[in-house]
Amino acid sequence: MELRVSSVSIARGGIPLLEGVSFVLRAGGCLVLRGANGIGKTTLLRTIAGLQPALGGDISVGGDAIAYAAHADGLKSTLTVAENLAFWAAVYGTGAVDQALARMNLSELRDRQAANLSAGQKRRLGLARLLVTGRALWVLDEPTVSLDKASVALFAGVVRDHLKAGGAALIATHIDLGLDEAEVLELEPFRAKRNARGSGAFDSAFGGDFA
Template sequence: MLRVSNMTCARGGIPVLSDISFDVPAGQALILRGPNGIGKTTLLRTLAGLQPALAGEVEHPADEAAYASHADGIKTALSVTENLTFWADVYGQPVPDDIWDTFDLADLRERIAGTLSAGQKRRLGLARLGVIGRKVLFLDEPTVSLDGFSVRLFADWLQNKHLASGGVAVIATHIDLGVTAPELDLTPFKSAPEAGGATDEAFL
């Protein structure tokens, strides 16, 4: 489902990670580990096609990838229902009937998103992943602002809905999500300080 071959990715035109290769088969997640600043976000953005790689290849099904950062990505003037309906319409998907209970949003359907707590906004942001129908997910610290109960809700959806239906996820996180998945420590792939790079990077 996802294959990365000999990838070098850069931040601001300077290489940060070099010669990364891995496969993630359908139905499996991969957890990215490493200290702050190692390049987890840069790698995810490169895998998602939001910025170019300096070298290497990424292969995954066309039009099946989605990237979610630690920003919630919600429209604060719309209600919870309107937010999910908007994203479902953009991707030509129905809003699943079970999405409300899956992300503990049933009692918040008519609430204006801008009035939600940080954790509630985060659950709404993650619920978007359940309505867009994309098979390959690149997730950057998806559980920020979530309490333990909400982390378990997300992990349950990821393991038993997304992955169980043949999806793939690459996740940068510092916590134990409770998801059965191999881990990739990025520390050995840190680029050498003298590594050269382009200075005309257009995607920052």
């Protein structure tokens, strides 16, 4: 497993956000993306997860390796905790529902409807999904939103175990997860230049001089 991102530029709504982002993430590595709101962290993660095309540059992932977790957890409120997780386990062809529930401290809640979970419990269930994917590279967008201190520590432990087992994690976050081994990539230097020309098809096509 190796994620190689070379001079990638991205845009949101036709407006270039980041240019020349490059990094390599190998098995056992953890990379934390930082940057101000709106700089393009989410867009970059969605691009790496394959949900949208990059404006330029190259992204290569070894095989079907990515498990993506977005702001929204994708939970069905009428299904129970275990049913929610069992669905994703079936989709990814793994069966480790009970271990995942235990690991995220959700075992007592397994038969409760997702509608009756607190925000933090929902988030934990969303993150438990990562454990049942069996994927090596976790791409996480603000995973700790609405988690309390104990849950953040719990989650950090889960990530650490994943790294030890040969996985990797790419995380966009504002808070300190307490993962000492994590590298930090500050996105500010990659911010697209003002009036950047020729980057977006949008701009290059309509930016010229005509009446």
